[in-house]
Amino acid sequence: MIKMKARIDIFKRYLPLFGQLVIKDIKLKYRRSFLGYLWSILNPLMIMGIMVLVFSNMFRFSIENYPVYLIIGQTIFNFVSESTSQAMWSITGNAALMKKIYVPKYIFTLSRVSSSCVNMLFALGAMAIVFLFCHARFTWNMLFIPVILVQVYFFALGLGLFLASGTVFFRDIQYIYSAFLTAWMYATPIFYPIDQLPIRLQWLIKHFNPLYAYVTQFRGIVLEGMFPDPRLVFYGFVMAFIMLSAGSVTFLKTQDQFILYI
Amino acid sequence: MDDGFAVRVEHAVVRFNMASERIDNLKEYFVKLIRRELMFKEFLALRDVSLEVKKGEAWGIIGTNGSGKSTLLKLVCGILKPYRGSVRINGSIAPLIELGAGFDGDLTARENIFLNGAVLGYNRAFMQEHFDEIVDFAELWDFLDMPIKNYSSGMAARLGFAIATVVRPDILICDEVLAVGDYAFQQKCERRMGEMRDRGTTLLYVSHSIDSVRCVCDHALWLDKGVVRMAGDVGEVGDAYIRGLQ
Numbered sequence: 155m156i157k158m159k160a161r162i163d164i165f166k167r168y169l170p171l172f173g174q175l176v177i178k179d180i181k182l183k184y185r186r187s188f189l190g191y192l193w194s195i196l197n198p199l200m201i202m203g204i205m206v207l208v209f210s211n212m213f214r215f216s217i218e219n220y221p222v223y224l225i226i227g228q229t230i231f232n233f234v235s236e237s238t239s240q241a242m243w244s245i246t247g248n249a250a251l252m253k254k255i256y257v258p259k260y261i262f263t264l265s266r267v268s269s270s271c272v273n274m275l276f277a278l279g280a281m282a283i284v285f286l287f288c289h290a291r292f293t294w295n296m297l298f299i300p301v302i303l304v305q306v307y308f309f310a311l312g313l314g315l316f317l318a319s320g321t322v323f324f325r326d327i328q329y330i331y332s333a334f335l336t337a338w339m340y341a342t343p344i345f346y347p348i349d350q351l352p353i354r355l356q357w358l359i360k361h362f363n364p365l366y367a368y369v370t371q372f373r374g375i376v377l378e379g380m381f382p383d384p385r386l387v388f389y390g391f392v393m394a395f396i397m398l399s400a401g402s403v404t405f406l407k408t409q410d411q412f413i414l415y416i
Numbered sequence: 417m418d419d420g421f422a423v424r425v426e427h428a429v430v431r432f433n434m435a436s437e438r439i440d441n442l443k444e445y446f447v448k449l450i451r452r453e454l455m456f457k458e459f460l461a462l463r464d465v466s467l468e469v470k471k472g473e474a475w476g477i478i479g480t481n482g483s484g485k486s487t488l489l490k491l492v493c494g495i496l497k498p499y500r501g502s503v504r505i506n507g508s509i510a511p512l513i514e515l516g517a518g519f520d521g522d523l524t525a526r527e528n529i530f531l532n533g534a535v536l537g538y539n540r541a542f543m544q545e546h547f548d549e550i551v552d553f554a555e556l557w558d559f560l561d562m563p564i565k566n567y568s569s570g571m572a573a574r575l576g577f578a579i580a581t582v583v584r585p586d587i588l589i590c591d592e593v594l595a596v597g598d599y600a601f602q603q604k605c606e607r608r609m610g611e612m613r614d615r616g617t618t619l620l621y622v623s624h625s626i627d628s629v630r631c632v633c634d635h636a637l638w639l640d641k642g643v644v645r646m647a648g649d650v651g652e653v654g655d656a657y658i659r660g661l662q
Contacts, residue, residue, distance in 0.1 A: 167537045168534070168537060169539075170533075170534040170538070170539040170540055171531075171534035171535055171537070173534070173540075174530060174531045174534040175531075175534075178520060178523060178527070178531060181523075181527075182520075182522050182523070185522070251518055251535065252495070253490075253495065254495070254511065254518075255493065255495070255511050255518060255535060255536070256493050256494035256495050256509075256511075257535060323440065324440065324441050324442040324445065325440050325441050326441035326442050326443055327442065330442070410497045413490075413495060413496055414432055415440060
């Protein structure tokens, strides 16, 4: 209990650092570019445009409002893949600092995932533009979207913490994880409808791929204007909770060893 | 409870795995696991080191390369955890270990002041308040909006020192930082350390130069291969150390 309180005090003390790190990531991303922060909207918009062109001409699926369908899946998956890949290096990349000064180590992982999350919010801005063009229905149910983002955020944070501590001890996790990400992308119905898959595969994805739950909740709201299935929401939160607990426990249990390996 | 101490290290042991045997990827790990070659050669960087620093004292830590001086400071800062033994700190700590470790080369000096302040655990309002004082001390008004990567190492060190000492810590930790910067700035740093000492700041100071230790500190600890050889008054320990080297 006392330990918990001490942890919270330390977190409060380093909250400004967390803020500074997130701001730093965002500032540096578009520094010295002509259009500056406008890129944060333009960039996802351009990528979305290309994706839509490619997938609505090369692969044809009978999905209504395909650009919207694709963009939702793409944005969520991109966030998870970007945030976890960067979080993976958050400890080893800041080794120089950690060897010199005491700083709670998870701050670096947390700030990486959070700055990716800010990028995703910018992408949501771009998404809103696409929604307008594709005549998606704007309903009150859209107010539920932040709740979906919370689920994805904590899921990615847990995974990021897990990967960050793993990479300290085994650097080749990066190769395994990048292969895993590719498999994960195909195992998530991003550009295809899930009912195109064999039943058994569908069953597997629905039960073991949390991204399916997040993407499906989001699409339900935007494409059908419906409130997401409560079971799906519950499942999403449970998966986020499991991932976050597993990641935090791994991280906290191994963090005293980091200094010997970085 | 005894409140007179600032740092108390009791029977601390720090253990490292030898770097030569370090395995940092899964492939090697499994290969070695299957061949039953997984062994961890230990290396004790500190063996049973005890040190008690009272409030207001200035301790110099001396010893040859690899004797565990920096390891001891890292232990006090909380960067390393002791394998056995305990470390207790009474008061706030500001480390001056390798200035500018928290700088990001792409950010300007102005932004780095806030970032580095946050690394040391101070909020934006506090840094805003002391911003002028920092830049005055570092004498960098003309270069505030230049990215730090274009700074010379002396300029970066000046900024680092100014940030680290603008806070008024109870315990200041210095690891060979005054070696950079020109003579005038070194003088300035020593003056500021003197001021802090007058105000009752406890100092832990690591240096190869026995002269600067004698000049700054009143006590000294002599480490040799992770073992305490001698501790006490700076004059006696310093003399014994020099005799030991010859």
